[in-house]
Amino acid sequence: MIVRGSCMVAKDREFDPQVIATTLMGCVQNTLEEMYKLKLSQDPEFEEKEIIEYASRMQTFGLEKFNGPCYVSAINFYLSPRHLEEHDPVGAIVIYIREDLAVRFLKALGFEDADEEDEEIILDCCGELANIITGQFKNELTSLGYKDLTISAPIKAKNDIPGGVEFNYNEYKLYELTFYLWKEKTMVISITMAPVEHL
């Protein structure tokens, strides 16, 4: 049950977390290790969580991910461009990057313009990184036989996405993957997806 005007947890419902988690994990690991030669310090951590919803949007709570500031970028998945126009998403992905490691991480990914003095550029880089990860993930889903999804432009902000992120209202769970680089918790990715047609 969702009560407008209050912040509460939506009720439980099952989806196949393995497809989402393993596919996303594989895409990110492949991007970091194969493309950019970045070695993960340990295997990514996987956690299933409940979506915290307020005013029909999923809340991000970036400050809780690292117990400190971070950069957040979010992208939505839609079944078609029409669904995008109608703001009717099938899923959402939110990427959190720890603030004090963001420039080191982004430079390692080839974003040479990332500069600790310029938050706007860091946010742009985070948005582009979200675009790359999301694109790889959706391409991988397509290669697994799922419908090709439409993605939104990235939203990006410091610490939290103001007002939250669109999500599929039938979903109650999100899956959270945590990635460690340089022996530090560097990036957290949350994803929620409603079932997508398998062609």
Add this chain to the structure above:
Amino acid sequence: MKKILVVDDSGVQRKMIISIIRKAGYENEVLEAGDGNQAIEVLAANYQDVGLVLCDWNMPNMSGLEFIQAVAKVPAVANIPVVMVTTEGTEEKINEAKAANPNLAGYIPKPFTPEKLKETIQSIL
């Protein structure tokens, strides 16, 4: 020397592409556009000088696909080589892009290495 038009809604991505072009030793003037509509305006003003278009797919206002489709319909610019640089990397999307613009000269899925972009540019310019 022919100009290169880089079309991407991400300013960071445009800068990254331009940086790779420069590091590869190309001194061609680089033009920029943030979406398909801007790209049409830039191309209309420079169509005789542009020798390569590097174009993202997902952009606001006018997508890369709509842009390359529009380019293919105008004889004055239809033969300009277009390379898609995009996260849309499925076979279906590549075929869609080829159908939209038969002169599609290349397709670079993101993320890409600087070498991949250099090789593609080298094969065209």
